Amino acid sequence: MIQNLKQSLIVSVWFVFLTFPLMVVRVNTMDQVVIWRWMNMVWVAIGSFILSYLWRYMLARQQVRKKVADEGVEIRSRTQLLLEDMSFRYKAMGIILLAALVFPLVFDTYQSTIMISALIYVVLGLGLNISVGLAGLLDLGYVAFFGVGAYSYALLNHHFDLGFWITLPIGGILGCLFGIVLGFPILRLRGDYLAIVTLGFGMIFKVVMENWDGLSFGPSGIANIDKPSFFGMDLSLANSTIYIYYIMIALVIFTILVTNRLKNSRIGRAWIAMREDEIACVAMGIDIARTKLSAYALGAFWAGMVGVLFASKTTFINPASFTFMESAIILSIVVLGGMGSILGVIIGAFFLILLPEYMRAFSEYRMLAFGAAMVLMMIFRPQGIISNLRQTYEYKGSKDKINNG
Amino acid sequence: MAENKHKLLEVKGLTMDFGGLRAVDSVTLEVHEGDIAALIGPNGAGKTTFFNCITGIYDPTKGDILLHPKGLKTRRLNGLKPNKVTEMGLARTFQNIRLFPDMTVLENVMIGRHCRTKSGIFRAVVRGKRVREEERQIVESSYQLLEKVGLADFANEFSKNLPYGAQRRLEIARAMATDPFLLLLDEPAAGMNPQETADLEQLICKISAEEQIAILLIEHDMKLVMNISDPIYVMEYGKKIAEGNPQEIKDNPKVIEAYLGEETDA
Known part of the structure; x- marks a missing residue:
């Protein structure tokens, strides 16, 4: 405690010293006077002292926790216990669903549009969560699948006048196919190499779309894509936004349902086992090639589907929407939210997409804050906002044990 | 006695080269139904490489690995992927826990x-x-x-x-x-204290007796091996130098030499 305070004091003095020329002294060359801004020095001192103390305090806490965990005692935080309580879960889900349903009726079109883009990232995050979070296959080119979905709708709509609802599954399936196409060459790769190849795949998609004018109309993109039709009726802009919002809610619920079931199935367990130890996994009779391909294909499926919706929402797409930055954001959602945790990914998506929207005033500092948040997260909570819940199963004699634990 | 029992695993002249290094040199080995066979030898003798060949992690350079499941056709395991080998009914554990x-x-x-x-x-x-x-x-x-x-x-x-x-x-x-009908255990007692080793010994005997699973184990704990295993195969520098029941192995001069070094006339 005293030690910490002393250290923080030293840090604070050091910072005052370092920032002195910048923050305190100001030379006005016009009037040839020096302005001394002593107040700034006080602020720097107080600020750095508090931050440094907080930093030390958090690190110490982290250390204690780690020590307890190393001794084999499992620590589960209050949130985790709360989340394992089923009745609480159902209540919370009901409230959130209700809030989600009335949202566009209460707020205006602008808010709904923001919410739609957040929901798009929720689905993208959940899709990437399958390959990165569950199967442990890093994918830096995930946005390519999103692009495949968006372009498949844009092109099918442009050339053949296909509607939204027909293309939605087609987009998903095309995403799936591209997932398998990417999956084959990287079956033998691991770690860094895998990351590089997937990164390249994402880049290739963008470059091809930019340059293959005959197919994709190049950088000028495709405009006038139809919005989803509502039983053949044309909707006003506001109504159409609300309509897309509800489609998006349905899609999110569908995604959550399916990914949750997949996660708790035989396939999901195989994915997690592959993430944990590939050699042990194959020695237990699991076909690694098939498991990897299924992880990529199913991850890409969601990106393809939501890509169709993205194209119909914006009514205009061009390759600039599918840059590496998007892949990085989706990956950050998964990592920040908690790898493998569905709830974590949802929270992560809202956090990373809504916060910048509502903090437009500070948009210059967005990347700065983003980076700082990532670094802090990796130091203090590497498992993400919500770490993965432990799966428990019912078996003979399990009831009394769960009550005791 | 062994002749009457059904032969489950038959390895003939198995050789594994890594570049110029011959890690396993034409090893022949058999495991019969109900056996608790052991493979012993000094560190670096090629025991784990031998296991990795059988379970499909390595593709052996030469030799045959034949599996004779009861009531089914004989299968050659060479070049099969590990998951296929496991599907055939041959499971394993790892030396460093995985x-x-x-x-x-x-x-x-x-x-x-x-x-x-x-x-x-x-x-x-x-x-x-x-x-x-x-x-x-x-x-x-x-x-x-x-x-x-x-x-x-x-x-x-x-x-x-x-x-x-x-x-x-x-x-x-x-x-x-x-x-599985055959279980390969790679140093199951490594790092265990005497009590845990005793428990493990009981467990292995129980599995062998109750589940009708034959066992082939690599082990350095001689007490454990001598207590439960028959037959025992001994490897050194990739070659099989001896095989037999515990008593034969104990008295085999080649085995003593491998473990304790050559006797010199002083």
């Missing part, structure tokens, strides 16, 4: 059931009656295996939180979940 640390103990065993169950992606999404029934069976049989190895109380713990000896037993349970 559990799935962030999965619960029960889930670890459930992974072993993977190759014996078959519900696919679409069925998992629909989650019909058949899938739920299959899941229930997976959980039940996995739990029973945990009871057998004495880990039932830890079923819902993360496997990384288990003590060392328990992790070893969990690996055995996981391998047994694949329904």
Whole structure:
């Protein structure tokens, strides 16, 4: 405690010293006077002292926790216990669903549009969560699948006048196919190499779309894509936004349902086992090639589907929407939210997409804050906002044990 | 006695080269039904490489690995992928424990059931009656295996939180979940204290007797090997130098030389 305070004091003095020329002294060359801004020095001192103390305090806490965990005692935080309580879960889900349903009726079109883009990232995050979070296959080119979905709708709509609802599954399936196409060459790769190849795949998609004018109309993109039709009726802009919002809610619920079931199935367990130890996994009779391909294909499926919706929402797409930055954001959602945790990914998506929207005033500092948040997260909570819940199963004699634990 | 028993695994002249290094040099070995066979030898003798060849992690340079499942056709294992070998009914554990640390103990065993169950992606999404029934069976049989190895109380713990000896037993349970008729144990007693080793000895005997699973084990703990194994194969520098029952092995001058060094006239 005293030690910490002393250290923080030293840090604070050091910072005052370092920032002195910048923050305190100001030379006005016009009037040839020096302005001394002593107040700034006080602020720097107080600020750095508090931050440094907080930093030390958090690190110490982290250390204690780690020590307890190393001794084999499992620590589960209050949130985790709360989340394992089923009745609480159902209540919370009901409230959130209700809030989600009335949202566009209460707020205006602008808010709904923001919410739609957040929901798009929720689905993208959940899709990437399958390959990165569950199967442990890093994918830096995930946005390519999103692009495949968006372009498949844009092109099918442009050339053949296909509607939204027909293309939605087609987009998903095309995403799936591209997932398998990417999956084959990287079956033998691991770690860094895998990351590089997937990164390249994402880049290739963008470059091809930019340059293959005959197919994709190049950088000028495709405009006038139809919005989803509502039983053949044309909707006003506001109504159409609300309509897309509800489609998006349905899609999110569908995604959550399916990914949750997949996660708790035989396939999901195989994915997690592959993430944990590939050699042990194959020695237990699991076909690694098939498991990897299924992880990529199913991850890409969601990106393809939501890509169709993205194209119909914006009514205009061009390759600039599918840059590496998007892949990085989706990956950050998964990592920040908690790898493998569905709830974590949802929270992560809202956090990373809504916060910048509502903090437009500070948009210059967005990347700065983003980076700082990532670094802090990796130091203090590497498992993400919500770490993965432990799966428990019912078996003979399990009831009394769960009550005791 | 061995002649009357059904031959399960037959390895003929197995050779494994890594570049210019011959790690395993034409080793011949047989495991019969009901056997607890042991493969011993000094460090670096090629025992684990031998295991890796049999289980498909390496593709051997020369030789035949033949599996004779009871009532089924003989299968040659050379070049098969590890998961196929496991499907044939040959499961293994690892020298340096390879559990799935962030999965619960029960889930670890459930992974072993993977190759014996078959519900696919679409069925998992629909989650019909058949899938739920299959899941229930997976959980039940996995739990029973945990009871057998004495880990039932830890079923819902993360496997990384288990003590060392328990992790070893969990690996055995996981391998047994694949329904093997031959179990390969790579140094199951490594790092165990005498009490844990004694428990392990009992467990291995129990598996062999109750489950009708033949066992081939690599081990350095001579007490354990001499107590339970017959036959014993001895390897040194990639070559098999001796085979026989414990007494024969103890008296074999080549084995003594391999372990203690050559006698010199002083």
